[in-house]
Amino acid sequence: MVARELLGQRLVRILNGQRLAGIIVETEAYLGVEDRAAHSFGGRRTARTETMYCDGGTTYVYLNYGIHNLLNVVTETVDAPTAVLLRAIEPVEGIDVMYKHRPKIRNDSGLCSGPGKLGAALAIDRSHDRLDLVTSPVLFIERTRTRPLAKNKITATPRIGVDYAGFWATRPLRFHLTGNKHVSARSV
DNA sequence: CCTCTGATCTTCT
DNA sequence: GAAGATCAGAGGG
Numbered sequence: 001m002v003a004r005e006l007l008g009q010r011l012v013r014i015l016n017g018q019r020l021a022g023i024i025v026e027t028e029a030y031l032g033v034e035d036r037a038a039h040s041f042g043g044r045r046t047a048r049t050e051t052m053y054c055d056g057g058t059t060y061v062y063l064n065y066g067i068h069n070l071l072n073v074v075t076e077t078v079d080a081p082t083a084v085l086l087r088a089i090e091p092v093e094g095i096d097v098m099y100k101h102r103p104k105i106r107n108d109s110g111l112c113s114g115p116g117k118l119g120a121a122l123a124i125d126r127s128h129d130r131l132d133l134v135t136s137p138v139l140f141i142e143r144t145r146t147r148p149l150a151k152n153k154i155t156a157t158p159r160i161g162v163d164y165a166g167f168w169a170t171r172p173l174r175f176h177l178t179g180n181k182h183v184s185a186r187s188v
Numbered sequence: 189c190c191t192c193t194g195a196t197c198t199t200c201t
Numbered sequence: 202g203a204a205g206a207t208c209a210g211a212g213g214g
Binding site: 068085184 | 206
């Protein structure tokens with residue numbers, strides 16, 4: 001599953017010619033039309049969710065709670081609306097700029113440890129919706145490995161903030177690097 | 189440590 | 202008109 005493959009890879013944002021980058025440490029999978037927690041549940045196809053029906057490697061950015069821009073990666077093929085939400089990264093490049101985007105934060109572990117935080121730190125907004133991560137000059141992912149991670153390096157738990165989704169809220173579709181200090185607060 | 193709440197606005201009913 | 206893939210601060214233990 002792509003949500004696992006993305007862990008440990010490097011997310012790169014180019015802003016004013018400078019690299020802002022971090023290692024992906026936490027993701028959540030949203031599984032298409034069956035998944036009650038996904039925007040595409042039931043085959044819903046609207047102006048917003050249309051992006052989820054794009055080809056794999058496309059970004060899906062939407063505004064959450066009127067405040068936060070959340071970054072997803074579409075993971076399958078055209079018309080298969082599955083995506084992975086990037087929930088946290090461990091900052092490694094351009095950290096000083098990230099702090100400017102998050103003026104109230106004092107330590108690295110609070111910079112990008114949540115989907116809304118990550119969006120703010122990297123200055124991602126809806127202008128970054130529906131970008132091709134393979135060709136985009138401003139947002140892309142660099143491979144840090146090609147082998148799958150060992151199973152004990154990854155912890156899987158239920159997703160966060162989807163209690164309304166019943167059975168789907170109980171499924172272990174949230175993944176993070178075991179023991180990493182930069183995952184979002186509610187971790188196991 | 190924990191729980192509660194306001195902020196803020198797009199999207200869909 | 203209501204809900205929402207969240208965050209940070211306040212208040213209590």
